[in-house]
Amino acid sequence: MKFMVLLVGTEGGWDTVTPEQRQEVMDAHIAFHQAVADRATMLAGEALAESSTARTVRHVDGEAVVTEGPYAESVEHLGGFYLIEADSMELVLELCRGLPSSYTVEVRPVIAIEGYEDTRDWE
Amino acid sequence: MKYVVLLAEPDHHARWTAMSDAEKQAVFDTFRAFDHELSARGGKVLGGEGLASSDSARTLRPAPDRVITDGPYAESVEQLGGFFVVEADSADAVLEAARVMPETLSIEVRLVEGTVE
Numbered sequence: 517m518k519f520m521v522l523l524v525g526t527e528g529g530w531d532t533v534t535p536e537q538r539q540e541v542m543d544a545h546i547a548f549h550q551a552v553a554d555r556a557t558m559l560a561g562e563a564l565a566e567s568s569t570a571r572t573v574r575h576v577d578g579e580a581v582v583t584e585g586p587y588a589e590s591v592e593h594l595g596g597f598y599l600i601e602a603d604s605m606e607l608v609l610e611l612c613r614g615l616p617s618s619y620t621v622e623v624r625p626v627i628a629i630e631g632y633e634d635t636r637d638w639e
Numbered sequence: 640m641k642y643v644v645l646l647a648e649p650d651h652h653a654r655w656t657a658m659s660d661a662e663k664q665a666v667f668d669t670f671r672a673f674d675h676e677l678s679a680r681g682g683k684v685l686g687g688e689g690l691a692s693s694d695s696a697r698t699l700r701p702a703p704d705r706v707i708t709d710g711p712y713a714e715s716v717e718q719l720g721g722f723f724v725v726e727a728d729s730a731d732a733v734l735e736a737a738r739v740m741p742e743t744l745s746i747e748v749r750l751v752e753g754t755v756e
Contacts, residue, residue, distance in 0.1 A: 518688065520688065520690055520722075522712065524712045524713075525701075559686075560686060560724065562641065562643060562724065562751045562752070563751065563752035563753065564643060564749045564750070564751060564752055565749060565750040565751070565752050567749070569749070569750060570747050570748065570749040571730055571734060571747070571748050572745055572746060572747045572748070573734045573737050573738060573745075573746045573748070574744075574745045574746070575738075575742035575743075578742070580738040582734055586645075586747050586749070587645060587647045587717055587745040587746070587747040588647065588713075588715050588717055590713055590715065592712065592713065594645075594749075596752075597643070597722075599686075599688065605697060609697060609699055609707055612699050613699065613705065617701060617702035617705060618701050618702060619699075619701060620698060620699070620700060620701050620712045621698065621699040621712075622696050622697075622698045622699075622711055622712040623696060623697050623698070623699070624690050624691055624693070624695065624696040624711070624719075625690070625691040625695055626688045626689065626690060626691070627688075627689045627690065627691050629667070629689045638685065638686040
């Protein structure tokens with residue numbers, strides 16, 4: 517089964533942490549990659565630029581309108597994600613405990629979409 | 640550059656499950672059109688997934704508690720229904736291509752960290 521792992525937190529902290537703290541975060545991600553490789557399969561993962569750099573397109577009165585910022589205004593922002601193939605959500609949640617403890621981590625099952633198999637296989 | 644494309648709309652899951660197969664196929668056609676529009680602008684879809692309802696999410700909360708709660712990290716009107724990861728020369732190209740997807744969607748385009756715009 518595939519699971520989406522959303523990494524959520526407050527932004528702007530990266531510039532204010534010490535080099536040691538940054539290394540801790542990077543080490544946690546490296547360890548996470550290894551743990552996932554050992555017990556599941558890592559399909560994809562990316563860190564995202566700050567949410568203020570996002571742009572969102574919506575349709576208003578039939579016109580496409582682009583605005584600055586993410587689709588949802590919230591205190592916490594999506595900072596990255598992983599896509600993992602694993603036997604259970606419980607396993608994914610257990611693996612996620614190895615991620616930096618300042619993160620909020622949402623795990624969501626991926627659905628198999630009947631009638632649409634064109635999705636590229638995560639090149 | 641690499642971008643993540645997030646697809647969200649209010650009550651996404653309720654809307655999706657209420658759709659007929661034909662209506663869903665029409666939505667998939669717009670995803671194929673997005674792929675086509677992006678390619679026409681020199682871009683490429685690397686992958687994408689549909690997500691289960693936010694009710695099915697579970698969230699690991701931060702320190703010091705680190706408890707697991709049922710549901711998404713935040714209740715919001717707009718629910719994330721799916722995403723793509725794409726390659727493109729600019730966010731503009733992705734945003735333009737994204738216009739062919741359903742009008743009920745809010746579509747966020749975010750640069751992947753480590754790529755320079």
